[in-house]
Amino acid sequence: MNMIESPTSSPVSETSPKDGLGALLRRSPPASQAAEQALLGAILTNNKAYERVSDFLEPSHFSDEVNGRIYEAVARRIERGQLADPVTMRAEFEHTGLLNAAGGPAYLARLLTAMVGIVNAGDYGRVIHDAWVRRQLIDIGENVVNNAFGARPDLDGVDQIAASEEALFKLATDKGQEGGFVSFGKALTGAIDVAEKAFHRSGDVVGLTSGLRDFDKRTGGLHPSDLIILAGRPAMGKTALATKVAFSAARALLRDAEDEGVPPKGAVAIFSLEMSSEQLATRILSEQAEVSGERIRRGDIGQKEFDRFVRVSRELQRLPLHIDDTPAISLSAMRTRCRRLARTKGLSLVVVDYLQLMRPAIGTKPDNRVLEISMITQGLKAIAKELSVPVIALSQLSRQVESREDKRPMLSDLRESGSIEQDADAVMFVYRDEYYLQQRMPKESAYDSTDKFQIATEEWQRKMALVHNKAELILEKQRHGPTGTIHLYFEGEFTRFNDLDMIHE
Numbered sequence: 048m049n050m051i052e053s054p055t056s057s058p059v060s061e062t063s064p065k066d067g068l069g070a071l072l073r074r075s076p077p078a079s080q081a082a083e084q085a086l087l088g089a090i091l092t093n094n095k096a097y098e099r100v101s102d103f104l105e106p107s108h109f110s111d112e113v114n115g116r117i118y119e120a121v122a123r124r125i126e127r128g129q130l131a132d133p134v135t136m137r138a139e140f141e142h143t144g145l146l147n148a149a150g151g152p153a154y155l156a157r158l159l160t161a162m163v164g165i166v167n168a169g170d171y172g173r174v175i176h177d178a179w180v181r182r183q184l185i186d187i188g189e190n191v192v193n194n195a196f197g198a199r200p201d202l203d204g205v206d207q208i209a210a211s212e213e214a215l216f217k218l219a220t221d222k223g224q225e226g227g228f229v230s231f232g233k234a235l236t237g238a239i240d241v242a243e244k245a246f247h248r249s250g251d252v253v254g255l256t257s258g259l260r261d262f263d264k265r266t267g268g269l270h271p272s273d274l275i276i277l278a279g280r281p282a283m284g285k286t287a288l289a290t291k292v293a294f295s296a297a298r299a300l301l302r303d304a305e306d307e308g309v310p311p312k313g314a315v316a317i318f319s320l321e322m323s324s325e326q327l328a329t330r331i332l333s334e335q336a337e338v339s340g341e342r343i344r345r346g347d348i349g350q351k352e353f354d355r356f357v358r359v360s361r362e363l364q365r366l367p368l369h370i371d372d373t374p375a376i377s378l379s380a381m382r383t384r385c386r387r388l389a390r391t392k393g394l395s396l397v398v399v400d401y402l403q404l405m406r407p408a409i410g411t412k413p414d415n416r417v418l419e420i421s422m423i424t425q426g427l428k429a430i431a432k433e434l435s436v437p438v439i440a441l442s443q444l445s446r447q448v449e450s451r452e453d454k455r456p457m458l459s460d461l462r463e464s465g466s467i468e469q470d471a472d473a474v475m476f477v478y479r480d481e482y483y484l485q486q487r488m489p490k491e492s493a494y495d496s497t498d499k500f501q502i503a504t505e506e507w508q509r510k511m512a513l514v515h516n517k518a519e520l521i522l523e524k525q526r527h528g529p530t531g532t533i534h535l536y537f538e539g540e541f542t543r544f545n546d547l548d549m550i551h552e
Contacts, residue, residue, distance in 0.1 A: 076182045209383065274438050275474075278460075280444050286327075334543040444460045445460050473526065479517070520533040
């Protein structure tokens with residue numbers, strides 16, 4: 048039996064170091080004509096050989112364009128359930144003139160002669176694919192060298208590293224395959240699978256839990272491929288709420304893994320552009336240990352509190368939670384790091400705090416801030432779809448909220464771009480009436496009598512009692528379900544959100 052050679056480049060004679068680069072450039076790219084011809088011959092002899100390579104081999108993977116087009120034509124006919132052999136394919140090839148460059152119809156006979164064995168079709172396909180991967184690596188390497196020599200003066204060294212890393216991980220995860228049409232039947236099968244999983248799961252949560260009972264009831268949890276915008280004015284608790292959701296999701300992943308006796312199948316990634324990883328970790332520790340974060344920073348804690356703090360920190364170390372606090376991270380770098388985490392640990396949720404601090408993809412130069420934010424939201428949605436994970440992106444609101452009597456946010460308050468609302472699958476606002484009411488505490492100097500001041504103070508205290516430790520999560524847009532307001536409990540001391548018991552309050 049003849050052996051199919053591995054993809055190789057033409058040999059290079061010994062040269063001086065000065066001529067080394069030129070010698071490298073003169074080498075032929077990795078390819079295996081014998082493997083390509085043998086695979087095509089095997090498929091034309093027995094169409095079942097196609098099943099051994101159809102899940103990973105694409106026409107673009109062939110080094111010879113004619114071979115790639117033959118493979119595409121044969122695959123198209125087999126996918127239609129029709130026979131693809133030299134007789135049935137000859138008429139199509141003669142009509143399109145596909146074989147003219149390869150020597151005409153005689154090339155089909157040559158393919159059949161090159162066929163070594165149908166059972167080896169999978170090995171032929173892997174040799175072809177490996178040669179294609181090597182050619183892609185050469186292209187990436189050439190771009191790295193050219194950019195380093197100054198072909199892209201708009202990219203500094205750090206950005207070039209990020210761009211190169213992104214290209215490598217795209218090759219590793221996507222294998223360079225572009226998306227295409229999906230038949231409705233295939234999409235319907237996926238929808239039925241989702242419905243079946245939801246049917247067999249107990250409770251109201253179909254997706255990943257947020258740790259908030261009423262939110263999960265309203266939305267069914269956090270769903271793959273969704274971009275969720277969590278917006279609010281400063282001091283409303285956006286980061287605290289996002290941290291609560293991230294922590295709850297990570298704890299659910301750990302609990303499910305422990306029930307099955309396996310490592311967690313996914314992880315939660317937090318990109319904290321505003322706070323350091325230590326500050327974010329302190330916030331989570333404060334919430335779980337019920338020790339004020341302010342007292343932790345001052346060291347104003349007793350021995351019992353410190354012991355509880357250490358005990359809780361040991362428990363939290365096991366969580367599949369990862370924090371990246373790179374300031375002003377680019378969309379390209381974020382995508383690359385998400386892909387890397389997905390490959391190494393698995394990825395179940397991405398939280399971005401917050402999107403106005405991000406930079407667009409490396410190499411892009413948007414004309415204005417609105418276009419820049421649009422590119423960022425589109426990129427975040429693309430990450431959600433590509434990795435099939437929910438992405439929660441925090442967003443600031445414009446100051447026009449402060450000028451209204453009712454300061455509850457609306458979609459029109461989203462800062463700098465209407466594309467945030469357009470690209471998001473869900474938009475929700477966190478609002479605390481207590482914050483604004485606190486600022487309106489009566490001042491004695493504003494009243495001409497003590498009695499009026501006392502009446503105003505009592506009325507203010509009554510209103511404060513009604514909104515104390517309460518927050519609203521206003522679900523203003525939800526592509527897959529109803530909107531409305533979800534009432535939450537907020538403890539300012541621990542910056543902690545939780546479910547609000549509306550029955551026993």
